[in-house]
Amino acid sequence: MAALRAALPPGWTLESGKARSLADAPERLLISSPEGETASFSVIAARGVLAGDAARFADAVSDADRGFVCARYLSGPVRKQLDAKGLSYADATGNTSVFADRPAIWVRDRGADADPWRGPGRPAAQLTGDPAARVVRALADHSGELSVPQLIRLSGASTGATYRVVETLAERDLIERLPRGPITSVRWKDMLRAWSSDVRFRDCPSVGYFAPDGVESVLERLSAHADLLYAITGTVAAAHWTEQAPSRLLQIYADNCEELASALGLRIVEDGANVVVATPRSPSVFDRTVFRGDVRLTSPTQACADLLGGRGRHPEEGEHLLTWLADNETQWRVSLRNDTPN
Template identity: 45%
Template sequence: MSERDLLLRASERLQATLPAGWDVQITASTHPEVDANLKLERFGSPVLTYRVETKRTITRADVLSLLGKQRYITERLARQTDEAEPWLLATRYLSRQIQDLLRERDVSYIDATGNIFISAEKPLVVISERGATADPWRGVGRPTTSLNGLPAALMVRALADYTPPLTVPELAKVAGASIGAAYRLVDYLKNEGLLSRVDRGPITEVDWPELLRRWSQDAPVLNANSTRGFLEPRGVDSVVQKLGKTTSPQRYAVSGSLATQPYAPYAEARLGLIYAEDPMALAADLGLRPVESGANVILAAPRSPVVFERTSTWRDITIVAPSQAAADLLGGPGRNPAEGEFLLDWMKENPDAWRRQFDR
């Protein structure tokens, strides 16, 4: 699909969302830095004109670069023509994460699958529509486009827990992943603007807070693991006491609100999240009763063993690493995301307390 084709297809999607009497017109731009103009008309009278930037594909890093370019061009054209048309991005497909980023920056967009966000203040116009949730043109064998799955879990945790510099083979080694998977994920994260890497060299910087947020969105704890609810009538603190005294051979690790208590307690924990290799056996050891509703303990059989990596001890119980706790909270229900952000703030202020160096 050429850029012209995708612009026409995207504008057709936009036209289909408009009420009777409204029309979309695509015209050529007189400015070489602007790909086209998109005009919204109502009963033949112009309402809005957008300067269009057309991209066949776009990554998060492209968006950040594009915003700077648009700002520069806007200022220069305003001096030359006294025009102040807003920008609109037209592309083949926009992921939900990039859509969110564009909305945060007040940039309007349309894609060829029908994802649309048109916003203006004068006159006041807001048009929003959802299209595809996956790129229909992406074929088998293309690069990684998600942080879901076992290899991603292993490497996201390693990228958060270890301070750069870190080569890709070193990342694969410390994460326990294949070198091929490591290169694919690093390329994806670099395109998304979540890490920096020297060409053919090491990873030099990782935006680990945003990386953990993205991981929590792509693989939320309650979706990415097999879970079951239980009740401890005497409360969550009783579970902590029992865990501290248990002699069970079961490998476990406590996450969620309880795992924040040694670092950044947000509030008294009301729900306990515990990873266990055999949740039912651990529930029996702790005397927990399975319930369909009203649970105050969630036992999860993890799909990835990374939850047992780089754990620590608190009150004689094993708790997950702060990076794991933060991701689980950010992707959890209720007040959990607020607790996750509170923990992230502590992690930013105290990196030496939880991040480590790769042992070469």
């Protein structure tokens, strides 16, 4: 209240409606102009707000009323959604937006861009680890409304971990979810970009090998080893869906790197590797793989994320594949039927 009063021009006043008790937030804010016109705001007080809550708050305010959301902290994605829903807001760090047509008023101020009350024991909202990989891949590879119990079954992640990842995705404005309901929308392109910046192929334990007869010969030999658990990613995998320049580097995920290298006749080198075999940090890299001939490739979403998080020309190739994915969504995303049981 003090911060809002200080931001108002001379002659404007701010009053609060009566609260049920001293512990409650006021139920209404009244901002009056020097000419006597008053803008009334229904106060929506919340301890924690996710981006998906903005729609619920907007629905709770009648068409003839204005909403004012207040909380301890409102993140950037949350503020963006509140703006989009036409809601005013303020948090305890100083992030403020108050507007009305009559009387004409617009107050806006910037506070903290990170929650100052996020304790050191609480991890940052990142998409790292096996549960995040499982959930992100499941959300990217499927379309349609998806309840969290369904997501748990599709991803194979634990219940608690799935809910935490869903909360992170909502905080980062990468999904929309109804309050205590299903996930209704996935911004899968932004989600893949965000995931690729948190988890990269090159961060996996890997070994560089040299194949003297080139990448194509390795691919030919791989076709004879269907018994081994592996999946090709990166440029070579992306070439299955989009036109890519020939690659001199073959990137492979393998359940047993040494066994795969031995079967392919590869030798370890410190420099000049043209084959890199990595141990994945999540077995989800082997989910929903595809075949080119008899060679196993990662899913297009996994290959895209690995390229986006790569070096050199890889990010550009990742964006090229991302464009193909957007233009051909029905070819790779599995549609979930509305009558799928929860």
